[in-house]
Amino acid sequence: MFAVSTVPDIESVGVVGGSLGGLFQAVALAELGLDVTVWERSAGRPDDRGAGIVLQPSVAWFLSTFCDVDPDRISVPVTHRQFFARDGRSHHTLMRQQMISWGAIYKSLRDRLDSARYHDGQSVTALTPRRDAVDIHVGDAVHSVHSVDLAIIADGSASRHRGLVAPDRAPHYAGYVAYRGVIDETDLPAELSAVFRDRFSFYDGEHTQFLCYFIPGDFGAVAPGSRRMNWVWYVRADAAGLDRITTDRDGTAYGLSLPPGLIAPQVHAELLDRARTLLPEPLRRLVEGTREPFAQAILDGRVGRMRQGRMLLTGDAAFVVRPHTAASAEKAAADAITLFTALQQLPSMDAALAAWEKNRLAEGTALYRHGIDLGQRLGLNDPTPTTATGAGRTL
Template identity: 80%
Template sequence: MLAVTSLSDIKTVGVVGGSLGGLFQAVALSELGLDVTVWERSAGRPDDRGAGIVLQPSVAWFLSVFCGVDPDQVSVPVTHRQFFTRDGRSHHTLMRQQMISWGAIYKPLRDRLDTVRYRDGQHVDVLTPRPDGVDVQVGAAVHPVDLAIIADGSASRHRGLVAPNREPRYAGYVAYRGVIDEGELPEELSAVFRDRFSFYDGDRTQFLCYFIPGDFGTTEPGKRRMNWVWYVRADAADLDRTTTDRNGTAHGLSLPPGLIAPQVHAELLDRARRLLPQPIRELVEHTREPFAQAILDGRVSRMRKDRILLTGDAAFVVRPHTAASAEKAAADAITLFTALQQVPSVEAALEAWERDRLAEGAALYRHGVGLGQRMGLNAPEATPITRRTD
């Protein structure tokens, strides 16, 4: 057990949300000997066919130190960046990076928490502050904790307790995404992208792609997956059409895999044939179940109120161009873990944590908006979000 100097009055922690942001916090704080409970409203483990992520240092360090996972064994290395022109030609620059899947991060984190600590299919209804902690209401049960961490994502239901009137805003474009089993790609097409982080920058659009681990985190060539992202401008009406599924159900800010409406899929393929270089266009054509998400901007001016903290995308929603969403969530947890060990009082530790994370979040927020502006993707004016993803 680690020696801790500032936790004399914190023994129990409640985490609202069991995706990456909540799991980073729960795993780190469990290492401090705290009694941590995670409440996740979704039931069961999610499908491992989610999008790819650039493996950043804080995530790699967290997996290694807290989960005993060698990040090199669960990620796919690339040595070059590849830039396409409209006619399909490309040039390369040397840049080593590692690519990982959402599921390859989620699994070792989730495996660190047993069913007593991780309670899926349970929705947190109310958080009620007390002088010495927080009451977490789940259904008819009330669970008193000494510290509550809100980690329920960009559509957070509880953000307003700490940062009122700070809902994310729609940035004016969507990210279409696709994941393809490497074995389903023709060998000559797969070879074009092997060992490459590939880009195409067009007129107010960007496409990028790279290989990520396959099932169960395998990185064996031939068993990996190709991950692609295509940023496309979309006004409010286009967003509604894109995220309304084949059954007519409106999903608001995202469309899960397997639900794209036939007409929207046909339009996506037509746009790819008109606008994308040939090798990249073929990736879109080989994708059975493309999905989509709205690009959002979200920032807060505070991440703490008494014993309630905001973390991950419940605090700052940064654009995916920054490749920093998972990194930011991991750093939130590492910084809190470190502050609670090194700062003599809990209040001082939480203040130091908030100060550090506000500065980092604001910097990433500005960086992402700037990247969108340089690519010509930003809408003239961001649109407030008045609906939730569910």
Template identity: 85%
Template structure:
């Protein structure tokens, strides 16, 4: 139905900090804001998320940040190889960042980020990372077997639509099965609609990445599964 997702040429470093552990001035700066910093071929964003047991009361939330940084294939391998020398390939779990990679992350933050965002990186004990991928299929159906969600289209996080896309696949399938008399006709109509929507979202994500100056000449050329 399609090929493997391909590395887009950049990674997302991520961090989560309990709001109670933030310096008071940072809590004030980011109080109820969704904050962005668009730099030279980089983007940083941060926002509060619920804390333990879904808590949303100020002081009990968590600060979540994401930092998109360009990295070639060798850089991706280096970032996702942990402190014990184990290569994880597409991501790096919390608590395993290699000391030299962590030092380089802090140095980069000091050189590139505005002070409040730099301090977020510095206050994060266990940053983690993931590769940004592009993936698409030409078919979402084989008989009565269907591909939905990320199994069909892997889109960039800038779209903020991955979960929505999966939900829409399910909702539109339910609607098609109700409205079209035959099973084959319902699945055919559903596939046509979802392929068009998935491709539009896939292209939008790539376009957003390009406008941010992210990605590289290598983007779209290498599958992380096939090398």
């Protein structure tokens, strides 16, 4: 591992948000010998029923280098891309990739980070910048204040603190949603499992795209029978449609996403009807075989700056890029690797943060534009995107 070095002008770091973006930063900066503390507003360790992720180079390198985890042992290989026609016929091309799950990455990062550094169920209510520090206010009725040399804002696309660094930069709804589902491998009929084995499968229809692939099971399990099938279906929806999709069976509006197990019966019925009408038969069967589909709005978000004094934006709190780029986790890992390198190599914190911001702004902007271009090619873009507000939600 790395030799602990002295980083000029910095000893303590506070990370706001304990999902992947915050964890990448916390693990990397702890390796520099810095006193790192993470605050995550959600309570308890999350389960691993979330979506799959294409394993990209920065994530793989981070897991291997910082977490001493062989990414090949917690990911599922694919050898080909498979393309379906509407009648169910398919063709494929050779393309090797590794597929991983959110949970496998999360577990690797949490296992590496000293548990005493991670505080879940503790919401950061405010950040107060001072000349050479940032005060982090934690808790509501009874709160505490923690002074740190550097504050990293990593609380995701719905960041509560983005405006301290980049005012008026709320993400925008792109005009379509991603329905998602996971199915345990043991629940897939053998003949259907064989259709998708070793394949990253796609179907491009009119104003829609469906893709699927196998991912690890619980927090990285890849043994035969323990994996899951992960599918994503991009469907256009206007603002009213988004409201319906993200309102649960009890009438509670979630705004921009709907967790597993909460889909309203009528919305679920419409999803199944759409699958029977539009999808090739193998893909339709995946949708029909999913007990708890979930959904998220597709957003575009960019910032003009990622640094204000000793506060940094990172991960989706800075740039929200579309899932077609397969780059959200990759971008967060690269944010952390780049900051680690800059602090280790440059003579002062100011020089390091300036170099880091320049690098990450360039890459984030490129990914932001690439995602919009991909949506355009697929015919998914909303011609009149609007700020992601309404129905009681504001980013």
